[in-house]
Amino acid sequence: MTGSEILAEATRKLVDAGIPDAGRDARRLLAHVLKVPMGRLTLFLPEDVDPELTVIYRVLIERRTERVPVSHLTGRRMFYGRDFIVSKDVLDPRPETETLIETALAAPFGRVLDLGTGSGCILLTLLLENETAEGVGADLSSDALNVAYWNSNALGLEPRSTLLAGSWYEALGPDEQYFDLIVSNPPYIALSEMFGLEPEVRDHEPRMALTDGSDGLSAYRVITAGAPHHLLEGGRLIVEIGPTQGQAVSDMMRTVGFNNVQITCDLDGRDRVVQGVWAG
Numbered sequence: 001m002t003g004s005e006i007l008a009e010a011t012r013k014l015v016d017a018g019i020p021d022a023g024r025d026a027r028r029l030l031a032h033v034l035k036v037p038m039g040r041l042t043l044f045l046p047e048d049v050d051p052e053l054t055v056i057y058r059v060l061i062e063r064r065t066e067r068v069p070v071s072h073l074t075g076r077r078m079f080y081g082r083d084f085i086v087s088k089d090v091l092d093p094r095p096e097t098e099t100l101i102e103t104a105l106a107a108p109f110g111r112v113l114d115l116g117t118g119s120g121c122i123l124l125t126l127l128l129e130n131e132t133a134e135g136v137g138a139d140l141s142s143d144a145l146n147v148a149y150w151n152s153n154a155l156g157l158e159p160r161s162t163l164l165a166g167s168w169y170e171a172l173g174p175d176e177q178y179f180d181l182i183v184s185n186p187p188y189i190a191l192s193e194m195f196g197l198e199p200e201v202r203d204h205e206p207r208m209a210l211t212d213g214s215d216g217l218s219a220y221r222v223i224t225a226g227a228p229h230h231l232l233e234g235g236r237l238i239v240e241i242g243p244t245q246g247q248a249v250s251d252m253m254r255t256v257g258f259n260n261v262q263i264t265c266d267l268d269g270r271d272r273v274v275q276g277v278w279a280g
Contacts, residue, residue, distance in 0.1 A: 003030065003045035006054055010061045017065035025070050026061065032074045033057045067199035079121045082128070085150045089143035090119040091209040096266045097185055100240045101125055103264050103273050109133055109181035113230065115168050115223060116140075116186050118209060120148030120161070126183070127160050136162045136179075138171035141208065168219075169226040180232045185240040186219030187212050217248055224252040233280030238273060246271035 001009075007030055014022035031041045033053050049057075060073050069092060071077040077086045079093035080101055086092055104112075104126055110133055114123035117137030127135050139145050145163050152161045164171040189211045194202060201210065212218035220239060227237045237258065241249050246263040253261045258276030266272035 001049060001054060003034070003041075003047060003049050006030070006049055006057060007045060010057065013061055014064060019064060019067075025064055028070055029060045029064065029073060030057060032076075033060065067203065069200045069204055072204060077119075080125045080129075082125065082155070084119055084121050084124075085147055085154065086119055087143075087147055088204060089141060089206055090147045091185070091205055093119060093121040096268075096270075096272055097122065097240055099264055099266045099272045100183060100185065100238060101129070103275055104181060104183055104236075104238050105129055107236065109236070111135065111179045112181040112183060113138070113172075113179045115182065115184040116209070116219070117148050117163065118144050118185075120151045120163070122183055122185060123148075123161060124151055124155055124157055126181075127157050128155065134160045134162075136164060136172070138164045138166055138168065140165070140167045140171075141206065144206070144209075168222050169230060172230070177230060178232050179230055180235040182223075182227050182231060182235070182237045183239070184219070184223055186223060188216045188219065188240070188242045188245060190214070190216035216242060217245065217252075220245075220249050220252055224249070224256050224258075227258075228256055228278055231278040233278065235278045236275055237278065238275040240272060241274055243270035243272070246274060249274045250276075 007026055010026040011023050014026055027041055031038045033056055034044055036044055071086050071092050072088055076083050077093050080098050084093055112126055112135040114137045117123050117139045120137055123135045123137040127133055137148055142165055145165055148163050152158050187210050191211055191213050194211055250261045253276035259279050261276040263271050264273040
């Protein structure tokens with residue numbers, strides 16, 4: 001069969017399964033199997049596809065009908081223009097998180113701490129965009145840290161990035177105490193909201209990266225309360241939030257003594273990031 005024929009077959013199967021953007025997903029998976037860039041896939045569609053690759057492609061399409069995310073099938077996800085390794089053990093990097101990156105890059109920093117680093121996409125992107133900075137990523141999940149290690153190694157950032165196991169600030173050692181930037185995309189989905197998530201998210205991404213099992217604000221209470229003990233004077237705390245949490249998280253920052261607390265919206269106009277400056 002030609003690439004066009006198996007692509008049409010796969011698209012019909014995904015449409016019948018109710019997969020959103022079925023054609024896009026079918027193309028992404030075919031490009032992955034054929035090991036060609038998405039933008040050049042059309043050039044290969046008239047050609048016959050190796051029968052073994054056809055079998056592999058059909059298996060991936062079948063798994064996609066079961067709502068397994070495309071990124072879990074390819075092992076990759078784009079973030080801020082770069083390809084990151086991902087797995088079922090980490091939260092998929094999302095476009096809205098790029099708002100946090102832009103906010104962090106709007107002012108200088110030399111040493112950054114990423115709490116709940118997951119795949120490492122936030123920490124490593126900041127280090128790539130600021131070539132003189134160093135950073136620490138902390139995560140409770142050893143499986144997530146393994147993915148972050150792979151990404152750090154693939155991007156050549158091991159000399160400037162340190163990855164530590166532990167819960168929030170508890171991961172820090174005696175030599176990793178002070179930073180001029182702390183960032184985090186913590187679990188902010190309330191337990192009551194979990195049922196309404198898309199199956200790709202609810203059933204396939206790590207639960208501990210999605211929800212605190214409570215009101216969705218527990219992580220912010222820990223992060224804001226601990227930040228003053230680990231920020232230099234004038235240092236910034238920047239966190240991603242759910243679209244209804246801006247006021248609550250802003251109030252937490254002000255309560256512990258942060259100044260210039262601001263909410264930044266994402267490209268869809270939703271509250272996405274809260275930042276504050278530690279006066280010392």
